[in-house]
Amino acid sequence: MRNVLTIAGREIRSYFASPVAYVLIAAYLALAGYFFYALITAFNTSLQIYSMMRNPEMLSRFNLNEMVIVPLLHNMAVLLIFIVPAITMRMFPEEKRSGTYELLLTSPVRVGEIVLGKFAGGLVLVLLMVGLSSFFGVLLLLYGNPEVPLMVAGYLGLALMAMAFLAIGTLISSFTDNVVIAYVGALFALLVLYTIGWLGETIQGAGAAVIKYASITEHFQTLLKGIIDTRDLAYFVTVLVIGIFLTQRSVESVRWR
Amino acid sequence: MIEVAKLSKRYGDLSAIRDVSFTAQPGQILGFLGPNGAGKTTTMRIITGFMPATSGTVRVDGFDVFEQSAEVRRRIGYLPENPPLYNDMAAVPYLRFAAKLKGMGRSAIEDALERVVQTCGLGGVQSRLLGHLSKGFRQRVGLAQALIHDPPVLILDEPTIGLDPRQIIEIRSLIRTLGTQRTVVLSTHILPEVSQVCDKVVIINEGRVVLEDQLTNLTRTRSLEEVFIEAISRDTVDGARAATAAEEEA
Numbered sequence: 001m002r003n004v005l006t007i008a009g010r011e012i013r014s015y016f017a018s019p020v021a022y023v024l025i026a027a028y029l030a031l032a033g034y035f036f037y038a039l040i041t042a043f044n045t046s047l048q049i050y051s052m053m054r055n056p057e058m059l060s061r062f063n064l065n066e067m068v069i070v071p072l073l074h075n076m077a078v079l080l081i082f083i084v085p086a087i088t089m090r091m092f093p094e095e096k097r098s099g100t101y102e103l104l105l106t107s108p109v110r111v112g113e114i115v116l117g118k119f120a121g122g123l124v125l126v127l128l129m130v131g132l133s134s135f136f137g138v139l140l141l142l143y144g145n146p147e148v149p150l151m152v153a154g155y156l157g158l159a160l161m162a163m164a165f166l167a168i169g170t171l172i173s174s175f176t177d178n179v180v181i182a183y184v185g186a187l188f189a190l191l192v193l194y195t196i197g198w199l200g201e202t203i204q205g206a207g208a209a210v211i212k213y214a215s216i217t218e219h220f221q222t223l224l225k226g227i228i229d230t231r232d233l234a235y236f237v238t239v240l241v242i243g244i245f246l247t248q249r250s251v252e253s254v255r256w257r
Numbered sequence: 258m259i260e261v262a263k264l265s266k267r268y269g270d271l272s273a274i275r276d277v278s279f280t281a282q283p284g285q286i287l288g289f290l291g292p293n294g295a296g297k298t299t300t301m302r303i304i305t306g307f308m309p310a311t312s313g314t315v316r317v318d319g320f321d322v323f324e325q326s327a328e329v330r331r332r333i334g335y336l337p338e339n340p341p342l343y344n345d346m347a348a349v350p351y352l353r354f355a356a357k358l359k360g361m362g363r364s365a366i367e368d369a370l371e372r373v374v375q376t377c378g379l380g381g382v383q384s385r386l387l388g389h390l391s392k393g394f395r396q397r398v399g400l401a402q403a404l405i406h407d408p409p410v411l412i413l414d415e416p417t418i419g420l421d422p423r424q425i426i427e428i429r430s431l432i433r434t435l436g437t438q439r440t441v442v443l444s445t446h447i448l449p450e451v452s453q454v455c456d457k458v459v460i461i462n463e464g465r466v467v468l469e470d471q472l473t474n475l476t477r478t479r480s481l482e483e484v485f486i487e488a489i490s491r492d493t494v495d496g497a498r499a500a501t502a503a504e505e506e507a
Binding site: 010098106 | 305330331335340341342344346350354355358359402
C-alpha cells in the first residue's frame with residue numbers, strides 16, 4: 001500500500017509539474033462550459049416560445065434535468081473519451097523510453113503495486129476534472145430547481161465512466177513504448193466501447209443481449225435516469241478490475257518474457 | 258555474493274548470451290569487460306531481475322533471482338546503462354522516491370540522502386531538475402540512486418561514462434571504497450579503469466565468457482590490453498577485425 005501511494009504521488013506530481021494537467025483540465029472545462037451554455041440557451045429559448053403560446057401542458061413537460069443535465073453529462077462523457085487517453089498515454093511508454101522502467105522493475109516493489117499506483121495517480125486527475133465540472137450542476141441549483149438525486153446519480157455515472165475509461169487506457173498504455181500508439185489505441189478502444197450499443201439495436205437474440213450488457217452507454221443511461229442499480233455498478237467495477245488485472249499481467253509478461 | 262551459472266538468453270533465433278558463468282565475492286570488485294554487443298547489459302539486467310534468462314540460474318547472497326526475486330531486488334543497487342531519471346523531478350525528491358521504492362523508512366531516508374549527496378558530490382544540484390543536469394551529474398544522481406539503500410550488492414553498468422577526468426577519479430575511488438565490504442560488478446570499456454579499480458576480471462565476447470581470473474594473475478607478465486585482445490580474438494571467427502575494434506576502443 002505504501003508503495004502504491006509512493007508511485008501514485010510521483011505520478012500526480014509529474015502531471016502537475018508540467019502544463020499537462022492544467023491544459024487537460026482547462027480544455028475539458030472550457031468545452032464543457034460551452035456545451036452547458038449552448039444547452040441552457042436552447043432551453044431558455046424554447047421555454048420563452050412555449051410561454052408565449054400559453055400552453056400549460058407543454059410547459060409542464062419542460063424539464064431542466066432532461067433538457068440540460070442529461071445531454072450535458074453525455075457530452076462530457078464524450079469529451080472524456082478524448083481526454084482520458086491523453087492522461088494514460090504517458091504512463092508506461094515514458095518510463096520505458098527514459099529507462100526509469102528499470103528502476104521500477106528492479107526495486108522490491110510488486111508489479112501490481114506499480115500498476116495500482118499509476119492508475120490511482122490518473123484517477124486523482126480524472127476525478128478532479130469530473131468534480132470541477134459539477135460546478136455546472138451547482139449553478140443550476142442556485143438559479144433553477146433541478147432534481148438533485150437525479151443530478152447526483154448522473155455525476156456518479158460520469159465518475160464511474162471516467163474510472164472505467166482510465167482502466168482501459170492504463171491497460172493499453174502498458175502494451176507499448178510509444179505515446180502515439182498508446183493514445184490512438186486507447187481512443188479506439190473507448191470509442192468502440194461507447195458505440196458498441198448501436199450494434200445491439202440491429203441484431204437479434206442472445207447476441208443483442210450480450211452487446212447490450214457490454215455497452216457502457218447502456219449502463220450510463222440507467223444512472224442518468226437516476227437509478228442507482230447494483231447491476232450497473234457491478235458493470236463498471238468489472239471493467240475496472242479486468243483492466244487493472246490485465247495491466248498487471250501485461251507488465252509482468254514484459255518482465256518474464 | 259553473486260553466483261551466475263550457465264546463464265543463457267535467446268531472442269528467437271538470436272542468442273544474446275550463452276552459458277555465462279562466474280562468481281563475485283563480497284569485498285571484491287569484478288570488472289565485466291567485453292566489446293559492444295557482447296552481452297554485458299543483458300547479463301546485468303538478468304542479475305537484477307529486470308528480465309528473465311532463457312536458462313541458467315543467478316543467486317545473489319544465496320537467493321535465486323527467479324524464485325526469490327523480491328529478496329534479491331532488496332539487496333541490489335543497480336545503475337543501468339542510462340541512468341533511470343525522471344526529468345521532471347529535482348534530484349532530492351527523486352532520490353527520496355527511489356529510497357521509498359526500496360522500502361526505506363522515513364528517518365533512514367533523510368540520513369541516507371545526506372550520505373549519498375555527500376559521497377556522490379551532489380551538493381549544489383539538490384534542487385535542480387534532473388532534465389536540466391549535465392551528463393556527468395545525471396550519472397552521479399543515477400549512482401546515488403543505486404547507493405541510497407546501502408545495498409550489499411552493486412551492479413554498475415558503465416558508471417564512469419560521460420564524466421570528466423576529475424569526476425572519473427572521484428567515482429573510481431568511491432567505487433573502491435564501496436567494494437571493500439560489498440560485492441560489486443562493474444561493466445566498462447575502459448581497460449585502465451579495470452586495472453585501477455577491479456580485483457577480478459571477467460571477459461565476455463559474443464555472449465560467452467572467454468576469461469575469468471584475478472587481475473593480478475592476468476597482468477603478471479602482460480598488460481591488460483594484450484590479455485583482452487587475445488581473449489576476444491581467440492574466440493572470434495574474424496579475430497583480426499575484433500582486435501582492431503578493441504584496440505580502437507581501448
